[in-house]
Amino acid sequence: MHKLPGAAAQQAPNSLERPGLEVRGLCKRFGAVMAVDGVSLAVAEGELLAVVGPSGCGKTTLLRLIAGLEQPDSGRVLIQGHDVTGLPPERRDVGFVFQQFALFPNMSVAANVEYGLKRKGVPGPERAQRVQEMLDMVGLGSLARRRPDQLSAGQQQRVALARALAPRPKTLLLDEPLSALDAAIRVRLREELRETQRRLGITTVLVTHDQEEALAIADRVVVMNAGRLEQVGTPWELYDRPQTRFVASFIGRGxxxxxxxxxxxxxxxxxxxxxxxxxxxxxxxxxxxxxxxxxxxxxxxxxxxxxxxxxxxxxxxxxxxxxxxxxxxxxxxxxxxxxxxxxxxxxxxxxxxxxxxxxxxxxxxxxxxxxxxxxxxxxxxxxxxxxxxxxxxxx
Amino acid sequence: MRRKGLRDRLVLVAALAAVLTAAALGAPASAQGPQRLVVYTYDSFAAGPAQAIKDGFEALHPGVEVVFIAPGSAGEALARVIAELAAGGTDADVLVGISDTQLPRAIDRGVFLKLDRSLLPNLAKVPAQLDFDDTGHVVPFDHGYVTIIYDSRVLSTDDLPQSLEELTDPRFRGKLIAIDPRTSSVGHAFLMWTIAEYGDPGYLQFWERLLPSLLTVTGGWSAAYSQYEAGEAPMMVSYSTDTAAGIYYADSDHSRILTPNGQAYQQIEAAGIVAGTDVPELAHRFLDYLLSEEVQSLIPTANWMFPVNAHTPVPDFFAEYAVIPDNPVRLDPRLIEENEQRWLREWARLITGQR
Amino acid sequence: MVHDTRHIASIMKPGAGGSTVGRRNRWLALLLLLPAAVLLLFFFYLPVATALLEGFREAPGSASLSLRRFVSLLADPYILSLLRFTAWQAFLSAALSVVIGIPLGYLLANRSFPGKSIVTSLVMVPFVMPAITVALGFLVMYGTNGWFNEGLASLFGFKVRVLNTLWAIVVAHAFYNGPLVARMTQGAWERLDPALEESARTLGARPLAVWRDVTLPAIAPGVVSGAVLAFIYCFMSFPIVLSLGGARFSTLEVEIFTLMRVLLDYETAAALAAVQAVVSLLFAYVFLRLEGRAPSLFASARARRPRPLGGKARDGWLWVCLAVLLVFFGGPMLSIVVDSVRDPAGGVSLRAYERIVSEGHDFHLGASPLRTIQNSLRYGAIAAAIALFAGACFVYTTVRFVRRRLPFLETLSLAPIAVSSVALAYGLSVAFRGPLSLVPQDVRIPLVHGVLAFPFVVRAFRPVLEGVDARLIEAARTLGAGRWRAFVDVELPMAATGLLVAFALCFGLSVSETTATLMLARPEQVTMPVSVYRFLAARDFSAASAMAVLLMAVTGGVFLLAELLAAWVRRRQGGKTDA
Incomplete structure (x- = not known):
């Protein structure tokens, strides 16, 4: 009833001739629970798509399926037109920022950022330069030698972002990247995040339970409920023309x-x-x-x-x-x-x-x-x- | 939730109380009651004839309780007595199972009371050559012979070594299981035999020649015997009563005794009264009882040794299969005491390849 | 296990925050240290000092002291070669224990499968087996005509010599200590945040690189903890070395035994035991320092849920591991069961079991076999209670009040397993004659067993308590709970599973201990392993095996019970926190 099959493709404002990221009919079941239930979605090259929904709606699972951290029961994942469904995460060329940042506690800030470059086989001098570049980008150039546990939460978030972006992934996946932060810093960081994403023009999927955050920075927003897509659209469309009562009450007040x-x-x-x-x-x-x-x-x-x-x-x-x-x-x-x-x-x-x-x-x-x-x-x-x-x- | 608090606390207090009560209950049961005679001995004696001896002695002396304590091997029993004496006193009244080789050291440490031989009438029935202690501190209660046993299913009669020297023959490569003289009295006896045979330092050269024939040198007799029985090697250092024991326990006579040149090393086990006992007279009576035919007749099948009391009847199969060698070998205990530490160390260095 | 949902930014930093211990807290801390202090001082350090002091005497019984003996011992190439070999075999044994412990720890932390509780309990059983029984099990398993070699011969047509080589010692030590390493590894693994491994993969790391860069550093403290214990244990090993390797592979402990029990040279024995203790404690100290530098930073923000062991191709290697481990651990145990029902006259019979439970045939002078089992159970329970009480108080103080690593103090708490058991037994027998003569006979054995189990409680309980977020207690206290209430309501339930496992471990240690028991036991206090030795001494091999089987069954049962209880507690807590 609520499902809008293929809605994304029809409603997308950008050209989706060759989407940066596409999922088709993804399904994932955990025991008796259908975590992701037939989700199809396309994200334009350089677009920031936010996925919102209450906790347990399957949004994080959707993100993990895209990253290859879970294997779908059925359906496909395509990145820049290439089918990556069978590939392990390390070969999908995605950057992932985890909710609690998951910085390697045994490595310095610089080593964290450098890690993905090393694994990609980037030569040493270039690595060092890139690390400095990334840290400067997030304004932490001076903290390179610190250990993650010596940083504030906001700084950790920036390091996590720099680490994910350093290897120049094709897709950036953000799993509640700001939820562990204080309210004030959250607003500032989301602006920074948006700006960085625009500047790099990287295809991005942001999962959040915070609709305000989603509306504030996303090009388009997907509302998920019980493993299914409720509605996909620009923030304004979702706000002004909600298709279901669920969307109407989840997005904004009413x-x-x-x-x-x-x-x-x-x-x-x-x-x-x-x-x-x-x-x-x-x-x-x-x-x-x-x-x-x-x-x-x-x-x-x-x-x-x-x-x-x-x-x-x-x-x-x-x-x-x-x-x-x-x-x-x-x-x-x-x-x-x-x-x-x-x-x-x-x-x-x-x-x-x-x-x-x-x-x-x-x-x-x-x-x-x-x-x-x-x-x-x-x-x-x-x-x-x-x-x-x-x-x-x-x- | 709040109600639960009190209950948790009570449970913890109860648990503590239980531990403390258990501790308190352990307080020594009244010192009064039957007269106690505490006997330290080695484990296989405790597991063997001790129960019957306890029952018999208590029946003869109403109101007396015999308590056997077995801290391990004979050496360990002696070590415990010495340690306890050094710390100010021991419970032991009698020590059963001191070997002739350990005796000089024990006497030096003042472990034993000098015996009043007039209180030991049964001693008269012991042949003089077994009553080895000329200092009068202990009496022998059994004797045994350490030699080589072999599996007759594996080694044929014409293939057997005729001397210690022949054990070093290449055809016996990895075929012998020896026992560590440092941790086992059997192993100790075998080492003494080689010293008696080859002299000092000739024994070391013999052991060096013997090394290829040794499958292993185990820590104790049980470990050696189980390897031997499992077929790891067809020969081991053991007692001359093993054929008899095999027949008795498993109805099998496949283990046979070798007495090269009619030799085997003689072990005499003795018992003495521990210095400082409160019951010297009772202890004398216990030693005499140990020498009686009643107890001596238990020795063959409960301790797998030979009785010292010449009047003791032994079972027919034991008489037939348990071997007393024609030429028992013995080293002078004083010689052993003087050199043992060096010998054991030299032996250990040779075995571990660290000279 | 316990999973907290702490903010990653506020991971408890060692030494950070609350370094000001209030005056009241200081008294409380001292009070909590008291049980451990009393236990260790009176029943360990006092007797050990008594024993080791002999090593410093100028001459036996003399009051003047000197280091003469140490100088000559350390100048003796034979002693040095013993020291080298002892350390080498302990190192190899600890290494193999780690090789076995890691896959087993992985399996236990990351997969669920039917019968997991039984497997978990079964692999802990070797820990309590008397050395002589293990030697027998290995003979049947790895002997020239053993199952392993028969298998090899029928499959590949050749046999290998395991028994009476260095490898027999190493394999047997791994049989003992592998499960210990596995347990410690499992604990560390369960606390590792899976997001760390996942983020490495999204950054392009292949599984092997993830293992090297993230997993290994994270589980290292657990593995190292287990390896330290295994190393020290093997460094002290004596009966296993002699039974399976033979005298060619003598260790320091064999030399100490010879000096103390055969040559009655207490002075040299004491000096050597002191050298041995210093070396093993030095190892312990170095490892603890290393471990202290890598505090548990990898704590989980997300519950690590073991997933079912699948039939999928990628779990194939785990099935192989499981099968190999079952054979490795189950084989020697099964062989003892087989031995116990083998009739000497051929065929199968239960006569050995009839013998060991018959009251009439009393091998044990005052303690019937049934009484023997009762003794073991009672001592085990009391010893575990003592060790757990003292150990938990000790750990609680160091984790909650001191809040930083004290490698020196921790090394001292490890000492009971790092001192020659022959020397300790000697010291105890002297101490119970002298200054400790008022201690009731009945509690002496459990007290000493409690001392020996104490280090294990500390090692097992510390990471568990560290895993409980201190802020939860603060939260409870702001809700009106006193410190005691907060402890009972918050920390105790969260640490319950760890305590249960520690209890079972202590129980097993007590039940299997023989050296001190033999030294202290009165006839009516004979325990199960002692009776195994007695049956062997009496040439009743199948009864010895039957008693060993009983010992394994009883302790395996206790382990299983603890395992099931822990699972139940975990389920109840899981239900509560997931809601």
């Missing part, structure tokens, strides 16, 4: 509205009814239950309503929104809400609301956050333009 398609209209219960044609992508929907997603930033709050003018609770304003601060001609859903809590987030704050007995969240910008906070426990209006509703095709 509010879900349950509705019923009845003829030309969709009935959203207490929220009222809207015309099918007014909702993007809803025109062809057959009768039956439907779920709509509303991103927090699409929710408009009327924070300036004078306290006296509280609306009659529970009354939907379908078809002709006229709440304060909203363009008078816009069509949407409106409701009264109570501010439960505000979490301050700098340029953007999240307001938790109770609407029709369900929790909602809305995003407000700048000083509006402070205003919202001052209204905690009080009633406000909220409005959702009908164009901001995203129908989830498969429930």
């Amino acid at each position: 509010n879900f509205l349950s509705g019923q398609v009845q003829g030309n209209a969709i009935d959203f219960g207490p929220w009222g009814r809207v015309a099918k044609t007014a909702v993007p992508g809803a025109a062809g929907l057959p009768d039956g239950p439907v779920t709509a997603l509303v991103r927090p930033e699409a929710v408009t709050l009327a924070l300036d309503t004078p306290p006296g003018g509280s609306p009659s609770a529970g009354e939907g304003l379908a078809g002709s929104g006229a709440a304060g601060g909203v363009g008078a001609h816009e069509v949407g859903l409106a409701a009264a809400a109570v501010v439960v809590d505000v979490s301050f987030g700098g340029e953007r704050s999240l307001v938790k609301l109770a609407v029709h007995g369900s929790p909602w969240i809305a995003a407000v910008f700048g000083a509006a956050g402070r205003r919202a906070a001052s209204l905690t426990g009080q009633a406000v209006f909220l409005f959702v333009p009908v164009t901001a509703l995203r129908i989830l095709p498969s429930g």
